Amino acid sequence: MSEACCLCRPNQWNDWRWQFRNRLRTKEQIGAVIKLTPEEEEALSDPKFVVGITPYFASLMDPDDPNCPIRRQAVPLNLEALPSKVTMADPLNEEGLSPVPRLIHRYPDRVVLLATETCHAYCRHCTRRRRVGMVERAVTGEELGRAVKYIAAHPEIRDVLISGGDPLTLANMHLDRILAAVRAVPHVEIIRIGTRAPVTNPYRVTPELVAVLRRYHPLWINVQFNHPKEITEESARACTALVDAGIPVGNQSVLLRGINDSVAVQKKLVQELLKLRVRPYYLYQCDLAEGIDHFRTPVARGIEIIEGLRGHTSGLAVPTFVIDAPGGGGKVPVSPQYVISQSTEKVVLRTYDGKIVEYPEPQD
């Protein structure tokens, strides 16, 4: 590996800002750390695709295996340019559900606040790629003011999710300002942050950051681990620091073809997450965003995976498999069928290991 590749672990390796500043962004930089395939080379020559990979996340890539799960999440393929009849720029109609810039209000009692368009690493499967990374911008004071004004004017909003982009690309001071503004609204009960920093730049979770976050309890964090290979000493340390600060950490993973679309990989992933006290929350069917068609799996695969987990491992480890409804209807849970038949007398059920049992209904 050449010096230019940044993977030689200089002194600043553990400094999250150094990791962020030295994200690999070009074909030359990425070609210096992995042996590029023609499909990768072609995509990396296309200025349409926004690429950025922290040296840390890049160090997890297998230089010789084009199917490496980290590589497939971080390095584009020419398949991203393929036209598709079903994909959309904004598959969840987030722009249509945005009452003021940077706020998405889809459900009655909660909203998403888009804090920034920047990430530590740009996921190839990003559902928000119409805006994320396109311009690396963060919420301005004026935008934040408008968003908070909207939240304050809607007493039904009791849950605010700070997302992006990755909110943990912002400096502590900036994040503090956002959290303080949201927390100042009396009817906001809980705050959630969606971030991939523990996975893509775990050094971001510093004692100073944790000190900021714990001032805004009840605060929850959702991360996105998609493959057991992402669980390292560093990512484990980041999750432990958050959980030790009383922040419940959940995981939202995306079902990705050829990356994590098997019971074996998912089982290993969710069991490893429980060891870190990270609770598997959602498993997402891949959205219909432009350029990510090649990641989609049949819905049956997701059902099969849940079936392979439920009963076979800790109930705590089983996420809810959801399809985010195209057009913006919200997340729809999709489950294996355990109810074989249902009458006023009884329900006939199937157990996780295939036994048939009857449950008599109350008769009065």
Ligand SMILES: *Cc1c(COP(=O)(O)O)cnc(C)c1O
């Ligand atoms: C996912 C999402 C939420 C949160 O949904 P939960 O099921 O409460 O986790 C809220 N708003 C929008 C727009 C979302 O996409």
